[in-house]
Amino acid sequence: MLQRCKTLIVAIIALIFSQQALADTAWDSYKSRFLMPDGRIVDTGNKSVSHTEGQGFAMMMAVANDDRASFEKMWNWTRKTLQNPENGLFYWRYNPVEAQPITDKNNATDGDTFIAWALLKAGNKWQNPDYLKESDAIAKALVAHNVVRFAGLQVMLPGAKGFNLNSYVNLNPSYFIFPAWQDFADRSHLTVWRDLINDGQKLLGKMHFGNPQLPSDWVSLYSDGRTVPAKQWPARFSYDAIRVPLYVYWFNHNSPELQAYKTWWGRYPRDKTPAWVNVTTGDTASYMMDGGLLAVRDLVLQPANVAAPQITAQEDYYSASLKMLVALAAR
Template sequence: MRKPACAALAVMMSLCFSPFSQAGQAWESYKARFLMPDGRIVDTGNGNVSHTEGQGFAMLMAVASDDKAAFDKLWQWTDTTLKNKENGLFYWRYNPVEPDPITDKNDATDGDTMIAWALLKADARWHDPRYSAASDAITKALISHTVIRYAGQRVMLPGANGFNLNSEVILNPSYFIFPAWQAFADRTHLQVWRELIKDGQTLLGKMGSGTANLPTDWVSLAAGGKLTPAKAWPPRMSYDAIRIPLYLHWYNPQSPQLTPWRSWFGQFSREKTPAWVNVTTNEYAPYMMEGGLLAVRDLTMGQAMSEPEITAKDDYYSASLKMLVWVSGR
């Protein structure tokens, strides 16, 4: 009787822990490709710069992989190198080859949000209140410097400076990280986070443009409430906006806001889905989705997620999307 019980227990244990070991393989590959010894993540598709987005992504991955050593290295470099002591947020971009690696002193709220969210998760996993205290300081700074009420909506600007133009504000809907906002709401019980979730979903429901009926990477919200593609960027659903369905699904796999994405993706076979669409001209990218873009498509379409394989073909962003899709399901 003892042997079958032990065997059954072994099978159960393998089922319980296999996702962690699988994620560990992908995470080890990711670290080997993109994590520098000093704790910074390099964007191999963008001249090996680093930015808060990548630091936050990797911090989330490290928590999910139970890799405290990597997490602490990532957080220490981020906090030491990118922290803006004047406002409590983080300089968004670091270029190691420039005399001043931080020429732009602005933040990017998706990076700030990801870092704060990862810190909350780190405390939950490793029971170190210093992590959540640091998270609280960041979320407080986000509210103080980037969250406003505009055109009757509560919005988080893409950065503390340069996006409120009085007659309009510029939004990046891929910065609406609903599962993180929910985590902040649960922790702080502040109404502002629930308002951001509610109003963010309302705005997303009105952002669809063109035949594709999808949001563009950057969106203008006019004082009167009108939403249009922001003029300073190509009117495309592209490499920023692809994160919108990822975060929607992460927050609520049954979100009605996923419907336009499923309709768009469903027009094409998996391998023939264009990488972007110009919502003004209805022009498609001359190349198809692959790598991390396809991973987001698969998640949105409800296809089973298997262990991500980080290949030599994946640049930083493609690999990051693959990993985030995997983490979102866990």
């Protein structure tokens, strides 16, 4: 009996270390594919541009993998290259092949949020007050420049410019990063973050569109409280909105909001699940979910079976990033 217990303990320890090794291998693979020597993350599926989203994603991954050297490299490049001195936020897109790599001076709040969140995690993990100070400053700038009260709700606009159209605002529900907002609330004790969480959840409840009963990538909120798929983009639950259930799960594994995704994806076998659906017409993609999209589906439908991510040689930046974020959310 004693020998059997010892054998079981050894097996459990071996499993833990093998899973850790797989996770480490995934991070090493991710870095080798997408991290440039200067600290820039390249979007291989989008002409190798960079965005604040990718910098923030990878900074979070570096903290999770206790990789301070890579974190420093990415943060230094992001701060020096993308930070807007006028508002403390970040230019959202960088194209290295253009004479002027930064043509759009707007920010993207998902990227800003992830950068601030990663700095908060890093400051706590590595006992670095400078990281915490930077995180606080970015979070404060986000509230000052991107949070508005509209239709009686506290909302996070996708960027400082171009999304408040007076009679309505355009929102991207995949920018509702609830677990980050919770950490900002816990650190600052400001009610604005709890209001964003509560009102963001109310808004998601009003974004069950059409037959699939899912949000579209972009949604218009009108002053009377109505929500409709934004007319400026295809009315699809697609590559943006796939992050909505990821962040909902990350915030609350048992959120009732996850049921809509379970119901939709549950209609299809795993390998026959369409990559997107038009929430207005019901039309679906002719190709199926794979890679990171499937990883999100697995997280929502079968979280107990989520394995350590494996980044393939063919994987593009976004698919690989979703896989890595799913692993963080599943922890």
